[in-house]
Amino acid sequence: MHEPRLRPRLPGPRRHPGPPHRRGPQAGVGPTPVPAHAREPEQAPGARGGPPPRPCGFHPARSGHSFLPPPPAPGPPPGGPPQDPAERARAICLRLLTGSPRTRKQLADALRKREIPDEVAEEVLSRFEDVGLIDDAAFAGAWVESRHHGRGLARRALARELRTKGVEPTLIQEAVEQLDSEREEATARELVDRKLRATRGLDRDRRLRRLAGMLARKGYPEGMALRVVRQALEAEGEDTDGLDESF
Known part of the structure; x- marks a missing residue:
């Protein structure tokens, strides 16, 4: 009767027995807690990249480092006014003319106020006149x-x-x-008719002075003003005999 032959065991890495599998947590058994200063910083879900973790005790101000961007290079700010005097003068004139028409003197005064050299201002203003902007x-x-x-x-x-x-x-x-004189007198009559009702209740001389003074302030000749006011008062039944010829 033959005995069974045993296979020889081949050498290989040793297997260390791990901890027994247990269901649920057990007091006193578990992974070794990691100190707070040695933990990896957590990253928000879905975030890409991000600043590298700072070492324990790192402070930018104390260490001489800063995460602020470097200051901009010296020079005119982007989108600011042009530095060339002629370009500045053109920009000023165009901005003023966009609001309302201006005379050459008005634009020259504005350029002088902004310290544009006189020779540059004259050249720019002459060019604007040539193209019809002034x-x-x-x-x-x-x-x-x-x-x-x-x-x-x-x-x-x-x-x-x-x-x-x-x-x-x-x-x-x-x-x-x-x-012409006819149009000017017609406008004077319209102005008196608008103000005539507000003077009712005053004596005749005061009405005359108030209405004629209003026309004088608007540049109407004295003779035309008196004639227009006298005719308006007569139309309301006022006695105009003996009215002063001046006011």
Whole structure:
């Protein structure tokens, strides 16, 4: 009878028996707790990248490091005003003309106030005149039409306003000649009719002075103002005999 032959055991890595499998937690048994200073920083779910973990006790201000971005390089801020005087002058004039028409003198005063050199300002303003962006004659004509229709100003007051805006005398004369005496007197009658009711209850002389003074402030000649006011008072039944010829 033959005995069974045993297979020889081949050498190999030893297997260390692990802890017995247990169900549920058991007091006194479990992984060794990790100290707080040695734990890895947790990252938000779905976050990519992020700053590297700081070593324990690291402080940027104390260590001389900073995570702030470096200061910008010196120079004009992006989108700021141009540094070239001619470019600045053009930008200033275009901005002012966008709001409303201006005379050459008004633009020159604005450039001088912003310290644009005179020779640069003259060159830019002349160029604007060449292309029609500055037109003092058209400005004066539009000013006369608008101010006479909207405020009831007469030729004398309109000429005074245009002088303050730097319009040349010849251009002022041409502009105010758009208003003839008949149109001026018709506007004066409209102004008196609007104010006449507010003067009712006053004596005749006070009404005359108030209405004629209103026309004088708007630039109407004294003779025209007195004639228009007297006719308006007569139409209301006032006795105008013996009224002063001046006020």
